[in-house]
Amino acid sequence: MTAHRPAAPDEERFTAETGRFRRELLAHCYRMVGSAHDAEDLVQETYLRAWRAYAGFEGRASTRSWLHRIATNVCLTALARRPVRVLPSGLAGPDTPDEVAWLEPLPDTWVTPPADDPAAVVVERESLRLALVAGLQHLPARQRAILLLRDVLAFSATETAEFLDTTTAAVKSGLQRARARLGEREPTSGDLLAPTDPRARALLDGYIAAFERSDARLLEEVLRADATLEATPFRDWTSGRARCLHALEVYVLGTAGDWRMLPTTANGQPAAVVYHRDAGGVLRADGVVVLAATATGVSRVVKFHEPALAAAFGFPDVLER
Numbered sequence: 001m002t003a004h005r006p007a008a009p010d011e012e013r014f015t016a017e018t019g020r021f022r023r024e025l026l027a028h029c030y031r032m033v034g035s036a037h038d039a040e041d042l043v044q045e046t047y048l049r050a051w052r053a054y055a056g057f058e059g060r061a062s063t064r065s066w067l068h069r070i071a072t073n074v075c076l077t078a079l080a081r082r083p084v085r086v087l088p089s090g091l092a093g094p095d096t097p098d099e100v101a102w103l104e105p106l107p108d109t110w111v112t113p114p115a116d117d118p119a120a121v122v123v124e125r126e127s128l129r130l131a132l133v134a135g136l137q138h139l140p141a142r143q144r145a146i147l148l149l150r151d152v153l154a155f156s157a158t159e160t161a162e163f164l165d166t167t168t169a170a171v172k173s174g175l176q177r178a179r180a181r182l183g184e185r186e187p188t189s190g191d192l193l194a195p196t197d198p199r200a201r202a203l204l205d206g207y208i209a210a211f212e213r214s215d216a217r218l219l220e221e222v223l224r225a226d227a228t229l230e231a232t233p234f235r236d237w238t239s240g241r242a243r244c245l246h247a248l249e250v251y252v253l254g255t256a257g258d259w260r261m262l263p264t265t266a267n268g269q270p271a272a273v274v275y276h277r278d279a280g281g282v283l284r285a286d287g288v289v290v291l292a293a294t295a296t297g298v299s300r301v302v303k304f305h306e307p308a309l310a311a312a313f314g315f316p317d318v319l320e321r
Helices: 011-033 036-056 063-079 118-126 130-136 141-152 157-163 168-185 198-213 216-222 241-251
Strands: 223-232 237-239 259-266 269-277 283-294 297-304
Touching (some): 011 036, 011 063, 011 130, 011 141, 036 063, 063 157, 130 141, 130 168, 130 283, 141 157, 141 168, 198 259, 198 269, 198 283, 216 223, 223 241, 237 241, 259 283
Parallel strands (some): 223 297
Antiparallel strands (some): 223 237, 269 283, 283 297
16 A cells, blocks of 8 residues: 655746735735845745745645735844844944944835735835834834734734734734834924935936936036935945935035946835946946935935846846946
């Protein structure tokens, strides 16, 4: 007699049932850990665990909730052994570590829902804005998970409690604390323009032109009076248009032709991949800049000095011209 063996999971069925949630899972993992590349790895781990458990899944929950339960716990495990990712403006007080893990930008193309669902696109953009993601990183990991599961992904308190193996009372308490703490840290971002708004594109074009022409006057027209400027991996940051302009003129702008910028979008905001001309005259990738665009100008500029980001955004390492 041949021993009975459980049927092997159907790979095609697994892919069909789970594949459509990849973008949403990637966005969730990014909000949890603040790193696009770490989020990719965590989504891979989520699918690996899901595949191993698929034969016993049996549809006891929706595929979406099942995958998010796995992804959330994968992230919580990873966060237990990783430092918090921050922006320079998030460093404060005597407990600032000697070594800092920096927040990373997220290319919109990695997570943007299909264009035939405008409401989903708006929600996704707003929940991925840099200020919000940066604020989330300062929450305890489980509070962060609770807030994202409840307020962003709209899972019920009961579902969230099941995901985290806790009680609904603990979820409600954790959500209240997370909202209060996030409210203290996250600046209001409700007035930010979508990157598709012509006003946002005009501000981005103005910022790009200012750098490519080395024209501080153009920058003055783009930045708001209360604008802030920060850049990783530098700990200092600048607030106020006059101070921002001084710092850029003295240390950054250089001469016309030193910089090239190619427009893109990141974190639901207008952005650009940045190139700088080296001593040999070659324009090499220098990083990504993300703007907080409002109806009255750019309120915040965050520059990520990481040449490898160009490839992540689908751009070359070197420009031919």
